[in-house]
Amino acid sequence: MVVARKSHAGSGYHTAASVYRRVFTALKQFLPKNESPEDGSLAKEPKKLAAQVAPICSDMLAQLNYPGAPKLTAEAVEGLLAYMHKRAIEFDVPLNTKISAKGFRLGYAEGLLAHPNHPVQVQGYVGLFTWLVVQYDDIVGQSNEMVQEALQFHQRFFRGERQPNNLLEAIAILLREADDHFDTVMANMLQISVLKFLTSNLLERHDGFQHMAVTRAGNKFPDFYRDMSGMNVAYAVFCYPKAQYPDVSAFLEAIPDMARFIDISNDVLSFYKEEVGGDTRNYLHNRVDTSGKPMLAVLQDVSKESIEAAKRVSEILKGRGVYEQSWNESVQGYMAMHTTNPRYKMADLGLGEEHPLAPFEHKIGEFFDRVNNSS
Structure with missing residues (x-):
């Protein structure tokens, strides 16, 4: 097959976001409806929706001091690709x-x-992990294939046994390599975060999950599952390889808020494109269901929570040199992966930017052409 050269850049932070969008599909029948007529009509009027969502997203980017998409060099692009x-x-x-x-x-x-x-x-470790878990989520989480093999992943991993296919074995290899790049205890936290993500796909298919009656009293469950499915701690740890950032005490206290920011900021920036696309299987709609608030009020709440989490991280890391810089670069890149990717429709909100990889797309396209021609 020939792979299109259109950029698919998106958020590695939220490779599990699509899992969460499906999380309550089978369960929402048990919840009372809270959607107001105004909320229900928003998706039918994209311009009106954009006018209401744009200030919220714009304010979040401003509060985060987002400086715009980073610039890339040809050397960096070609080096990581190779x-x-x-x-x-x-x-x-x-x-x-x-x-x-x-x-x-x-x-x-x-x-x-x-x-x-x-x-x-x-960089490659982060990129390869993202590449593999995106496939895992699609194959196990969405296509409902390879489930039996995935169910045995943890047992095989802890026994030191080889996984039954190359995708699962590659994930196992990267898990074992975590200690090569990160402090041993941070590597343990990274591994747990990834194992939770893998488990979240399986939990979604468990009979207990499928038949669980959702109640208003269980309003902590959306956040519980969000935390499980987001690989949030892993992506926080990715900011601090041990060779460059040996002092774990300089960033450890910030990890809970890093994880929270990683989990929910995507929901704000993804809201418009999901709403106009008719996708209501997401964290924001689940918050509406469990809180009874109107959708735009929930969007504002989650944006506020994202900003507050980011500001707590900034306060903790303030004055800590490269530790502060690495987190800020991570946030900048993460925001750029939304503002520059057409799939998020940020241009409709007046917030779109050219993708930093656009000048190098011919090289990336040539790479995939070679891959396809050699297969």
Whole structure:
């Protein structure tokens, strides 16, 4: 197949976001309806919706002091592309499928945009992990395939046994390599975060989950599942490889708020495109269901919570040099992955930017052409 050259850059922070969008599909029948007539009509009037959502998103970017999309060098682009391709060949996980190509681009952009000063090996580690879990989410979480193999992943991993296919084995390899790049205890936290993500896909298919009656008293469950499915701690730890950032005490206190920001800021920036697309299977709609508030009020609340979490991180890291810089670069890259990607429709809100990889798209396209022609 020929992979389109259109950029698929998106948020590696939220590879599990699509899992969460599906989380209460089978369960919402048990909840009383709270959607107001005004909320229900928003998706039918995109211009009106954009006018209401744009100030919320714009304010969040302003409160985060977002400086615009980062600039990339040809050397950085080509170096990471070569490294990730080399490792992908070693893993023997095909690149010539639509979901693999999409995941590879997502991971590639995540490594470059969010971690510009990391060594290429660490950028590649982040990018490769994102590439693999995007595929896992699509195959196990959405297509309902490979479920039996996935159910046995943890047992095989802890027993030191090889996984039954190359995708799962590649995930296991990267989990074992965490200690190569990160402090041992931080690597443990990263591994737990990834294992929780893998489990969240399986929990969604569990009979207990499918038949769980959702009640208003269970209003903590959306956040519980959001935390499980977001790989939030892993993406926080990705900011601090041990060779460059050996002092864990400089950032440890900030990890809970980093994780919270990683979990929910995407929901604000994704809201418009999901609403006009008719996708109500997301965290914001679940908050509406459990709180009884109007949708735009919930959007404002979640935006406020995102900003507050980010400000707490900034306060903790203030004056801590490269530790502060690495987080700020990560946030900048993450915001850029929304403002520059057409799928988020940020141009409709007056917040769109040119993608930093656009000047290099011919090189990326040539790369995928070679991959497809060699298959």
